[in-house]
Amino acid sequence: MSPFVASWGIIGCGWISSMFVKNLCVVRSDDTDVAHSIAAVGSRDKSKAEAFIRENCPNGGPAQSNGLVEANPVACGSYQDVYENAKVNIIYIGTLNNTHYTEAKAALEAGKNVLVEKPACLNVAEWDSLVSIAKQRGLFLMEGVWTRFLPLVYELQDQLFNKKVIGDIKNVTANFSMAFYNIVPDSHRNFALESAGGAMFDLGPYIVLCAILALYHNPANERSKPENVRGVMSKARTGVDLSTTILMDFPKLEANAVLTTSFAYCSPKDERCIITGTKGEIVLNDGLSRLTQMTIKQIDQEPAPRVLKWKENVVVSRPLPGFGLMFEADAVARSLRDGKLENPRMPHEESRMVLKIFDQVRKQNEYVLPDGIEKIKSQ
Numbered sequence: 001m002s003p004f005v006a007s008w009g010i011i012g013c014g015w016i017s018s019m020f021v022k023n024l025c026v027v028r029s030d031d032t033d034v035a036h037s038i039a040a041v042g043s044r045d046k047s048k049a050e051a052f053i054r055e056n057c058p059n060g061g062p063a064q065s066n067g068l069v070e071a072n073p074v075a076c077g078s079y080q081d082v083y084e085n086a087k088v089n090i091i092y093i094g095t096l097n098n099t100h101y102t103e104a105k106a107a108l109e110a111g112k113n114v115l116v117e118k119p120a121c122l123n124v125a126e127w128d129s130l131v132s133i134a135k136q137r138g139l140f141l142m143e144g145v146w147t148r149f150l151p152l153v154y155e156l157q158d159q160l161f162n163k164k165v166i167g168d169i170k171n172v173t174a175n176f177s178m179a180f181y182n183i184v185p186d187s188h189r190n191f192a193l194e195s196a197g198g199a200m201f202d203l204g205p206y207i208v209l210c211a212i213l214a215l216y217h218n219p220a221n222e223r224s225k226p227e228n229v230r231g232v233m234s235k236a237r238t239g240v241d242l243s244t245t246i247l248m249d250f251p252k253l254e255a256n257a258v259l260t261t262s263f264a265y266c267s268p269k270d271e272r273c274i275i276t277g278t279k280g281e282i283v284l285n286d287g288l289s290r291l292t293q294m295t296i297k298q299i300d301q302e303p304a305p306r307v308l309k310w311k312e313n314v315v316v317s318r319p320l321p322g323f324g325l326m327f328e329a330d331a332v333a334r335s336l337r338d339g340k341l342e343n344p345r346m347p348h349e350e351s352r353m354v355l356k357i358f359d360q361v362r363k364q365n366e367y368v369l370p371d372g373i374e375k376i377k378s379q
């Protein structure tokens with residue numbers, strides 16, 4: 001049987017769009033049930049879209065190079081031209097944070113399914129509006145938190161919840177930070193208030209994801225939302241958050257999370273997230289977005305002794321082809337094929353939960369965006 005073809009329309013020709021398209025173009029032998037084509041690429045400047053196609057996908061995706069789809073990608077000088085392209089059945093939005101709501105809304109209103117980069121929107125109210133439009137029109141909508149779809153992340157949850165290698169999980173401590181301050185100009189998207197910059201909107205989705213994967217998804221938590229969410233922000237001179245720490249509690253598990261992100265320094269690569277349980281810990285050794293390796297450390301004696309003795313570490317690796325964005329793309333394609341409006345691995349409600357945390361932390365720390373940046377304000 002022919003694979004289902006996801007025909008992508010790409011919005012914005014920046015860095016992450018180029019990574020996404022390069023990953024769509026990776027041909028994999030196991031990729032039999034879905035295939036990808038790149039139908040159209042949109043930029044505010046048509047020559048940029050043409051150069052993007054030349055550099056990243058001159059022959060389109062695998063569905064084009066193997067003859068399943070005949071047409072090559074077309075370059076468009078406006079995003080609207082991509083939304084209106086009849087060959088496109090799914091839009092990928094890789095533009096700045098402050099544009100996610102407007103572009104996703106325009107795509108949905110043109111009748112297209114949408115995968116929008118993280119953060120899904122700037123607040124809960126914007127996201128609720130998108131979900132409502134998507135549901136009314138029977139369209140698929142998902143936030144692109146690609147990490148959820150990586151092989152190591154499925155393995156991590158199997159070790160935590162099925163094999164229970166570290167016992168009952170009691171704490172998640174994560175720090176995902178990158179040195180940008182005083183290195184890139186203050187006008188960079190990460191430091192501009194107008195682009196809804198700051199560490200929390202940029203890297204925050206990944207630190208909160210650590211708590212979601214180990215605590216919120218924990219079967220014993222029964223999908224209870226985190227409580228006592230508290231945040232502390234240190235502001236950069238441009239007004240965005242330079243460093244943010246978020247605390248949260250999961251009362252059903254008697255467990256909590258301490259989550260930090262910063263643009264002021266690089267967090268150590270070998271211990272960016274530590275998940276601690278009653279029988280040991282799992283350390284995530286990679287950048288928290290592109291997870292490929294974890295170390296399982298189990299306590300050697302029971303009951304827990306005063307002096308901990310450890311068994312030999314077990315290192316589990318799941319290397320990725322390319323950057324790793326093809327796993328979320330495949331998941332989106334399968335959702336479209338199956339007529340689903342959301343993907344169970346990245347449901348609307350979990351994007352909403354993260355945005356609610358961000359709303360609370362911004363409010364606690366008076367992180368106010370200039371008028372007009374948020375298209376709808378949260379209450």
Ligand SMILES: NC(=O)c1ccc[n+]([C@@H]2O[C@H](COP(=O)([O-])OP(=O)(O)OC[C@H]3O[C@@H](n4cnc5c(N)ncnc54)[C@H](OP(=O)(O)O)[C@@H]3O)[C@@H](O)[C@H]2O)c1
Nearest residue numbers: 012013014015016017043044094095096097117118119289
């Ligand atoms: N999933 C991930 O791992 C990951 C990694 C990095 C970034 N991201 C997310 O992806 C988004 C884009 O990040 P990026 O690093 O790719 O940024 P980037 O390289 O600066 O690209 C952003 C693109 O947005 C478009 N754009 C629309 N309005 C704009 C405006 N007023 N000013 C400037 N550009 C505008 C531009 O496309 P045209 O000029 O072609 O119109 C630009 O190329 C962000 O929301 C970020 O959170 C995700």
